[in-house]
Amino acid sequence: MEHILLEKQVRPHVSLIRLNRPQQLNALNLQLMSELRDTIQELDQDQDTHVIVVTGDEKAFAAGADIKQMEGKSSVDMLKIDQFNTWDQIRKTKKPIIAAVSGFALGGGCELAMTCDMIIASESAKFGQPEIKIGTMPGAGGTQRLTRALGKAKAMELVLTGDFLSAEEALSRGLVNKIVPVEIYLEEAFELAARIAAMPPISVQLAKESVNQAFEVGLSQGLVFERKNFYLTFSTEDQKEGMNAFIEKRKPNFRGK
Numbered sequence: 356m357e358h359i360l361l362e363k364q365v366r367p368h369v370s371l372i373r374l375n376r377p378q379q380l381n382a383l384n385l386q387l388m389s390e391l392r393d394t395i396q397e398l399d400q401d402q403d404t405h406v407i408v409v410t411g412d413e414k415a416f417a418a419g420a421d422i423k424q425m426e427g428k429s430s431v432d433m434l435k436i437d438q439f440n441t442w443d444q445i446r447k448t449k450k451p452i453i454a455a456v457s458g459f460a461l462g463g464g465c466e467l468a469m470t471c472d473m474i475i476a477s478e479s480a481k482f483g484q485p486e487i488k489i490g491t492m493p494g495a496g497g498t499q500r501l502t503r504a505l506g507k508a509k510a511m512e513l514v515l516t517g518d519f520l521s522a523e524e525a526l527s528r529g530l531v532n533k534i535v536p537v538e539i540y541l542e543e544a545f546e547l548a549a550r551i552a553a554m555p556p557i558s559v560q561l562a563k564e565s566v567n568q569a570f571e572v573g574l575s576q577g578l579v580f581e582r583k584n585f586y587l588t589f590s591t592e593d594q595k596e597g598m599n600a601f602i603e604k605r606k607p608n609f610r611g612k
């Protein structure tokens with residue numbers, strides 16, 4: 356891996372992936388994205404990892420797709436490169452992914468943060484889809500996810516002007532879970548990750564899948580989907596353990612079974 360750093364067990368059952376092209380503000384070139392996809396897929400299969408944290412550095416989570424790599428390309432070149440196949444695979448990750456964002460999360464960087472399940476932001480985080488300023492538009496979900504998160508008016512404004520959204524505004528509009536000082540944003544993401552990593556992993560996976568269904572289907576279908584996953588949790592040992600522990604007034608010992 357050239358552009359990705361992986362650190363396992365930063366907390367029990369929590370793994371950290373760091374985007375590592377600091378000189379280019381972690382611009383997401385094709386190699387970085389496929390390394391990210393490979394690492395996430397490896398962690399999704401890794402028994403010791405329950406939750407994944409993705410971060411950049413203090414100055415930038417990621418300043419977008421790599422403009423220098425895209426600059427001379429034709430539509431056909433872009434179609435053949437088919438980079439969104441990589442993004443689709445990341446989107447299918449079963450385990451929760453938390454984005455720890457400081458500094459710039461722009462274009463593909465903002466889209467990557469939104470592809471994650473939750474966002475912990477530092478006070479310096481700036482979100483935006485500035486593609487319009489370089490003659491293109493969002494391509495990795497920005498028009499869809501930003502609109503779902505912020506509502507039409509604000510999403511339209513950001514996509515058409517390229518303006519940035521401050522951390523405070525991102526919080527007040529529900530794009531991010533929490534903002535904290537720069538010094539502790541990664542710690543804060545680890546704390547959230549550790550709390551989720553201590554939950555029964557099969558229920559976590561089924562619950563993540565169910566919440567995401569809310570963005571795919573109508574309410575009736577979504578409720579049916581949720582109900583089936585709810586029933587499924589009753590086939591796990593962790594459900595028996597969780598309920599027994601409650602009744603016996605002790606801490607549950609979840610085993611992911």
Ligand code: HXC
Nearest residue numbers: 378379380382418419420421422423461462463485494495
């Ligand atoms: C390639 C980038 C880059 C990018 C920054 N750099 N963003 N290289 N692709 N997206 C490089 C710069 O060229 C420079 O390299 C170095 O990182 C530092 O950047 P500066 O511009 O000098 O830093 P600063 O003045 O602090 O400005 C920060 C910035 C600006 C406001 C974030 O870099 C910026 O506007 N970047 C582009 C943001 C953007 O348009 N993103 C959308 C991309 S399109 P050198 O070698 O000169 O030192 C996109 C499409 C997604 O994301 C859909 C498909 C996945």
